[in-house]
Amino acid sequence: MGTVAVRLTGAIKRHGRAPAARAVLDGLDLTVDRDEFLVVVGPSGSGKSTLLRVLAGLEPLDAGRLERPAGDGVAGPRPPTGVVFQQPLLLPWLTVRQNIRLGQRYRANRGRFDAGAAEELLARFGLTALGDAYPDQLSGGQAQRVAVARAVAVRPDVLLLDEPFSALDPSTRAALQDWLREIVAALRLTVVLVTHDVDEALYLGDRIALLDGSGRVADSWRHQPPADRAEVGDLPLRARVLAGYRTDVVGADTSGVAAR
Incomplete structure (x- = not known):
């Protein structure tokens, strides 16, 4: 991959009030390279949307560091998101x-x-x-x-997508996944997509990061998306990603994940 587009180091983000506050992100480290299509997966409650909002600058960190190095030709201290x-x-x-x-x-x-x-x-x-x-x-x-x-x-400089197709019917969702792949390739976008759909992650992303509820990235895989979505179900990585899902995340609902 190329240069760094965004980096989180030791990111801590708590939800709720002390003493009951819960660390949704707890020392999380994550680097997104320029021109990368990173997909963040994990069960509900594992911190996926919180992570995206932190990357977008919509939620401040309680501790840790968010870095956004300026890209070529981009003026100012904070590249556009x-x-x-x-x-x-x-x-x-x-x-x-x-x-x-x-x-x-x-x-x-x-x-x-x-x-x-x-x-x-x-x-x-x-x-x-x-x-x-x-x-x-x-x-x-x-x-x-x-x-x-x-x-x-x-x-x-970075395009952040928070489950943008989750409310659509399966046929429309599949069509927009195809469309998004073409657009990202044509425009050479740096993308971070959050989803709980493992098959969507395998079809779209060239890297997959798993949040399992520990507050950190549990695992990360480089990946070559298949040309045909019908091949997703046979990918060995699919079983590995699904195996990383935890069922004890507070508020999580992992029912139906394996069927996706």
């Missing part, structure tokens, strides 16, 4: 085109926002015919494509 959550969170009074261009309105993005490139994203993301549509006229899959396009439009 794109974030997509489980829900698209589109502004309902704006059209698809206006939602994608939303980042243009913020002073921090103006130096790197290219309206022409944002327009090109409509075509690349298959949204040209929907440019003047409003969010309530979109399907779930279309809305999530708009959300990803909006995040990519600010030319982020």
Whole structure:
């Protein structure tokens, strides 16, 4: 891999109030390389979404260090980050085109926002015919494509995805996984995706990190995603990742994980 895009060292993040506060992240170390597609897996309650919010700068650490080295051609102390959550969170009074261009309105993005490139994203993301549509006229899959396009439009140094396809039906989810693979390869994005779906992780990621509820990365694997999703079930790594899931995470629900 190349240079470091983001690094966490000794990260500690507690939830709740003392003395009952629980360390969701407890001395966690994680490095994401530029142009890497890292997928973070683990059962509910293992700290996946907390980790993503820390990487996004949305939650401060209680201890430890978050480093974001500036990339080539990126000015300023903090490179831009794109974030997509489980829900698209589109502004309902704006059209698809206006939602994608939303980042243009913020002073921090103006130096790197290219309206022409944002327009090109409509075509690349298959949204040209929907440019003047409003969010309530979109399907779930279309809305999530708009959300990803909006995040990519600010030319982020790192794109963070928090289970963006979890609320979609299986057919739409599979189609968007194919689409995301193509977009990431075409745009050479650095991506961190959080999911509890092991098969999704194996199909998309070139590295998989497992959180097991200990507050740290329990294991990490370099991986070559298969060309055909039908091959995922036969991958030896699948059994190894599933074996790493713990069932004693506070609040965790691992039912159905092995069937995914």
